[in-house]
Amino acid sequence: MNADEYNERKIYSEASGASAFVDDQVSIRLNEFGVYEECLMCDEKREDIDRVCYVSPNLNSDINETVVSHELFSQHEGISFDDRIGYYLSLYVGHVAEGDFREKASSGGMGTWIFAELFRQNMIDAVIHVKGNSNPNDPILFRYDISRTLEEIRSGAKTKYYPVEMSQVLKLVKENPGRYAIIGIPSFIMSIRLLAMKDEVIRERIKYTVGLICGHQKSSKFCEALAWQVGIKPGQLEHIDFRKKMPGGQASQYGLEFVGYIDGKKTTIIKPKSELLGQDWGQGFFKQLASDFTDDVFNETADIVLGDAWLPEYNKDYQGNNVVIIRNPEISELVKLGRASNKLNLDEVDVHTIFRSQASHYRHTHDELAYRLYKKDKFGEWRPQKRVDPSKNIGLLRRKVQDLREEISIKSHVVYKEAVDSDNLDHFVREMNILSKKYKGLYKVLVIQSKGVKGIAKAVVRRLSPKKNK
Numbered sequence: 001m002n003a004d005e006y007n008e009r010k011i012y013s014e015a016s017g018a019s020a021f022v023d024d025q026v027s028i029r030l031n032e033f034g035v036y037e038e039c040l041m042c043d044e045k046r047e048d049i050d051r052v053c054y055v056s057p058n059l060n061s062d063i064n065e066t067v068v069s070h071e072l073f074s075q076h077e078g079i080s081f082d083d084r085i086g087y088y089l090s091l092y093v094g095h096v097a098e099g100d101f102r103e104k105a106s107s108g109g110m111g112t113w114i115f116a117e118l119f120r121q122n123m124i125d126a127v128i129h130v131k132g133n134s135n136p137n138d139p140i141l142f143r144y145d146i147s148r149t150l151e152e153i154r155s156g157a158k159t160k161y162y163p164v165e166m167s168q169v170l171k172l173v174k175e176n177p178g179r180y181a182i183i184g185i186p187s188f189i190m191s192i193r194l195l196a197m198k199d200e201v202i203r204e205r206i207k208y209t210v211g212l213i214c215g216h217q218k219s220s221k222f223c224e225a226l227a228w229q230v231g232i233k234p235g236q237l238e239h240i241d242f243r244k245k246m247p248g249g250q251a252s253q254y255g256l257e258f259v260g261y262i263d264g265k266k267t268t269i270i271k272p273k274s275e276l277l278g279q280d281w282g283q284g285f286f287k288q289l290a291s292d293f294t295d296d297v298f299n300e301t302a303d304i305v306l307g308d309a310w311l312p313e314y315n316k317d318y319q320g321n322n323v324v325i326i327r328n329p330e331i332s333e334l335v336k337l338g339r340a341s342n343k344l345n346l347d348e349v350d351v352h353t354i355f356r357s358q359a360s361h362y363r364h365t366h367d368e369l370a371y372r373l374y375k376k377d378k379f380g381e382w383r384p385q386k387r388v389d390p391s392k393n394i395g396l397l398r399r400k401v402q403d404l405r406e407e408i409s410i411k412s413h414v415v416y417k418e419a420v421d422s423d424n425l426d427h428f429v430r431e432m433n434i435l436s437k438k439y440k441g442l443y444k445v446l447v448i449q450s451k452g453v454k455g456i457a458k459a460v461v462r463r464l465s466p467k468k469n470k
């Protein structure tokens with residue numbers, strides 16, 4: 001690949017900042033659609049860009065997550081392997097019982113606890129994670145940052161559905177000796193692993209990787225569009241809590257808290273996510289293209305993986321629980337001690353339970369990637385090499401779902417920009433509601449198809465019949 005080809009294909013790159021870190025001629029910036037873009041600023045025929053492509057999983061056609069995870073984990077005593085979730089030493093569902101970790105977190109609080117515990121046990125000196133931007137003159141709301149105290153580590157809790165990149169923090173790691181732990185979505189952790197293969201300093205200093213399960217990445221316009229719906233215009237949002245826990249509801253029925261200016265007055269507004277257009281993750285509003293070309297659902301190269309346990313048996317508790325996959329023996333020990341000392345309330349579970357928590361995500365990201373690849377090949381377009389083979393054999397209605405998801409995600413970026421340019425939120429709401437309703441209609445047909453008319457009639461009768469006295 002030469003520089004010209006790189007710049008054409010980079011829309012498939014996860015733009016983690018790893019390419020900008022390894023090559024001075026790669027610049028990284030948030031583009032007009034609120035998506036990070038790594039751009040090679042040089043003679044378009046420059047050929048020596050192997051390192052740039054190497055650290056970007058979607059542009060590296062030689063090494064995939066299966067190869068890397070085998071190298072990292074297969075030799076551990078007692079390790080198991082599952083085709084779908086990858087290597088694992090232990091699997092859990094539950095939450096942090098110690099202090100207020102869970103209360104302050106998005107889900108069960110393991111994301112913050114594991115860093116705190118590594119730090120308290122003197123296994124690391126610093127944590128690389130995503131925090132609010134402390135620079136009030138910078139419109140970017142969240143960025144990767146380095147925490148060096150327990151207090152700083154705890155202040156980084158909560159999920160940020162916001163684009164981030166690692167080039168600056170990686171430079172800081174390079175300049176400052178120490179033992180670091182990092183958190184990231186699957187493509188970012190894979191980038192770190194690829195980088196570590198080429199860079200001895202990074203390999204030695206980044207001791208532990210915490211992986212998040214990630215449905216997809218959003219653009220920075222996602223939170224802007226949500227805030228505008230509650231009256232906070234673009235540029236006026238100061239802070240957002242994407243995962244406000246709502247007492248009384250289910251964990252998956254969380255809310256959002258917005259802090260921003262309405263008519264010059266600072267205001268805080270909390271809204272259940274169900275009342276905001278664009279919050280149905282299946283529809284894929286403001287999705288980044290690269291997310292649709294990863295096949296790594298369970299962050300296969302991370303030492304420990306965390307996600308939301310929105311399973312019927314755990315979802316009832318609005319405080320939330322994590323699914324946890326552990327691959328690193330030292331982290332496994334730490335978690336065992338945490339359970340033994342009642343700091344952690346984790347149930348041991350089987351592979352099926354972990355998989356069940358991400359069944360729809362797996363169908364979209366892994367199984368139906370086959371159809372997205374097939375479409376690229378059909379139109380003769382370049383696309384990343386994946387572990388899934390291209391195919392159109394996924395059923396007519398599922399193909400329609402995939403087509404509609406693609407249309408929604410592309411249009412959300414474009415229509416939102418038109419809405420901002422014309423200062424007209426209604427344009428966005430009107431246009432996107434048309435597609436959203438079409439999507440919901442399609443899902444109704446899918447339900448009828450899967451249950452059959454008789455099945456639906458039975459369910460309706462069940463719902464309407466009076467409850468028997470116990």
Ligand SMILES: Cc1cc2nc3c(=O)[nH]c(=O)nc-3n(C[C@H](O)[C@H](O)[C@H](O)COP(=O)(O)OP(=O)(O)OC[C@H]3O[C@@H](n4cnc5c(N)ncnc54)[C@H](O)[C@@H]3O)c2cc1C
Nearest residue numbers: 105106107108109110111112129130158160214215307308
């Ligand atoms: C973009 C995105 C999509 C996700 N999609 C899914 C999904 O489909 N299914 C699922 O089960 N879980 C998903 N998650 C993970 C989930 O939202 C929780 O983050 C996870 O369950 C950990 O919760 P916790 O309470 O243990 O973490 P907390 O204790 O709240 O800690 C969260 C940690 O994550 C870090 N962090 C926050 N945002 C980011 C980010 N953008 N990139 C890297 N690190 C970050 C924080 O700095 C903090 O260290 C997603 C997360 C993100 C960021």
